[in-house]
Amino acid sequence: LTKPCYKYAVIAxxxxxxxxxxxxxxxxxxxMKKPPYQDCWAxxxxxxxxxxxxxxxxxxxxxxxxxxxxxxxxQLYTFGRVDRDPSGxxxxxxxxxLIPDSGISLKTTSNYAGIGWFDVQSMPKLAYDHKxxxxxxxxxxQAKLSYTNVVHNxxxxxxxxxxxxxxxxxxxRTQFDxxxxxxxxxxxxxxxxxxLMTRSRANRPAALYRFKNRTYQTVQIL
Amino acid sequence: LTKPCYKYAVIAxxxxxxxxxxxxxxxxxxxMKKPPYQDCWAxxxxxxxxxxxxxxxxxxxxxxxxxxxxxxxxQLYTFGRVDRDPSGxxxxxxxxxLIPDSGISLKTTSNYAGIGWFDVQSMPKLAYDHKxxxxxxxxxxQAKLSYTNVVHNxxxxxxxxxxxxxxxxxxxRTQFDxxxxxxxxxxxxxxxxxxLMTRSRANRPAALYRFKNRTYQTVQIL
DNA sequence: CCAAAAGTGTTTGTGCTACACCCATGT
DNA sequence: ACATGGGTGTAGCACAAACACTTTTGG
Numbered sequence: 261l262t263k264p265c266y267k268y269a270v271i272a273x274x275x276x277x278x279x280x281x282x283x284x285x286x287x288x289x290x291x292m293k294k295p296p297y298q299d300c301w302a303x304x305x306x307x308x309x310x311x312x313x314x315x316x317x318x319x320x321x322x323x324x325x326x327x328x329x330x331x332x333x334x335q336l337y338t339f340g341r342v343d344r345d346p347s348g349x350x351x352x353x354x355x356x357x358l359i360p361d362s363g364i365s366l367k368t369t370s371n372y373a374g375i376g377w378f379d380v381q382s383m384p385k386l387a388y389d390h391k392x393x394x395x396x397x398x399x400x401x402q403a404k405l406s407y408t409n410v411v412h413n414x415x416x417x418x419x420x421x422x423x424x425x426x427x428x429x430x431x432x433r434t435q436f437d438x439x440x441x442x443x444x445x446x447x448x449x450x451x452x453x454x455x456l457m458t459r460s461r462a463n464r465p466a467a468l469y470r471f472k473n474r475t476y477q478t479v480q481i482l
Numbered sequence: 483l484t485k486p487c488y489k490y491a492v493i494a495x496x497x498x499x500x501x502x503x504x505x506x507x508x509x510x511x512x513x514m515k516k517p518p519y520q521d522c523w524a525x526x527x528x529x530x531x532x533x534x535x536x537x538x539x540x541x542x543x544x545x546x547x548x549x550x551x552x553x554x555x556x557q558l559y560t561f562g563r564v565d566r567d568p569s570g571x572x573x574x575x576x577x578x579x580l581i582p583d584s585g586i587s588l589k590t591t592s593n594y595a596g597i598g599w600f601d602v603q604s605m606p607k608l609a610y611d612h613k614x615x616x617x618x619x620x621x622x623x624q625a626k627l628s629y630t631n632v633v634h635n636x637x638x639x640x641x642x643x644x645x646x647x648x649x650x651x652x653x654x655r656t657q658f659d660x661x662x663x664x665x666x667x668x669x670x671x672x673x674x675x676x677x678l679m680t681r682s683r684a685n686r687p688a689a690l691y692r693f694k695n696r697t698y699q700t701v702q703i704l
Numbered sequence: 705c706c707a708a709a710a711g712t713g714t715t716t717g718t719g720c721t722a723c724a725c726c727c728a729t730g731t
Numbered sequence: 732a733c734a735t736g737g738g739t740g741t742a743g744c745a746c747a748a749a750c751a752c753t754t755t756t757g758g
Contacts, residue, residue: 314562340536464755
């Protein structure tokens with residue numbers, strides 16, 4: 261299953277893995293070992309097998325790169341230009357995944373020449389049409405922040421309201437008034453205060469919250 | 483290009499064609515001639531060729547069934563279950579198209595055993611996973627009605643505000659207050675009154691409007 | 705005592721909802 | 732004249748935006 265078929269288009273899946281990393285929204289990219297994009301950065305992915313569903317192929321690629329399963333993963337869009345892959349006719353079904361920061365330690369496996377996080381606003385030139393995929397994923401995430409609870413996939417179990425607000429602000433590239441933001445989060449009824457506090461670092465400790473519901477649901481938030 | 487390939491999954495496109503037909507939101511279905519779903523109703527579609535993009539394949543299928551081009555067509559979702567097609571491994575990229583009522587006269591070609599419009603709320607049992615596709619298309623359309631001007635694809639060039647309102651009400655399955663609805667449409671600034679009027683049928687004639695912009699754009703409407 | 709971030713209410717204005725009557729036409 | 736759908740304004744209410752100071756901790 262390594263050579264493309266030259267009679268029919270074959271199907272690949274590519275995964276746009278997003279996380280808050282060093283205070284910016286970042287995407288996990290790998291450096292490719294082989295032509296036609298040797299030493300280029302790209303989103304992880306690979307050909308779909310005949311005996312697995314497209315969703316399963318995405319899950320397999322996600323787990324293969326990150327070691328993670330049980331992660332938020334959603335289909336994004338299918339990229340089907342004839343010339344999108346110079347090595348043959350490959351149609352790619354793009355997915356995006358959201359993982360909490362530090363949910364993963366990056367080990368370069370022998371499959372890649374490298375792996376790393378990149379700010380979605382300043383990526384290197386990407387292979388194939390992967391830049392389109394990343395941009396599409398960011399737009400989708402931005403849209404879903406305001407009417408679903410997806411953001412919980414980017415946060416640790418316990419977090420402060422300021423961390424939550426910062427996550428929204430970074431991804432949406434806006435600023436919110438602290439009191440208004442908290443009022444909306446309270447009205448949306450998606451988090452509960454725990455009795456834990458942050459260990460303070462030269463300032464007042466903050467209350468830690470957790471999400472009421474860690475399953476995806478649509479709720480008006482902003 | 484008629485037999486599936488048994489070494490790799492092949493790619494098909496299916497088109498969910500929607501229109502307002504006899505006052506309900508309807509989908510264009512064809513009756514299949516050949517096994518494995520002989521005499522079943524299904525959305526039109528077919529295998530993608532090696533030398534055409536997936537988008538082009540969808541356009542070709544749309545034009546082949548309806549004779550129309552220059553029509554609103556958008557990718558919906560890719561259906562990739564292993565067992566979705568009993569005759570082989572076929573991954574289908576579903577699209578939906580919006581056409582104005584009476585934009586088309588249905589001629590059964592020899593390719594199909596039949597063709598017809600069906601209320602999306604009372605369809606016959608559909609082949610493959612096509613019911614999922616129709617439901618998905620309806621949901622997408624419902625969502626886009628409130629924040630884009632897509633509705634113009636379902637209406638003739640000239641229409642009354644009541645027709646516009648009815649279209650919204652039928653698709654969203656709600657009722658709107660006439661005055662409030664008109665205020666919102668006015669605020670959205672997407673239509674202009676023409677100097678044409680309906681030929682009245684035992685009642686006061688209505689002003690005919692047209693869309694300011696017949697290109698897709700996102701605008702808050704409801 | 706100072707620096708740094710946490711936490712908390714009120715006012716003002718805008719936008720949404722609910723609601724009822726007169727108008728123009730064909731029969 | 733009557734039946735049918737077309738067309739229009741307002742008042743009340745709820746939600747959203749703007750805005751500043753006090754609290755708690757570590758150093």
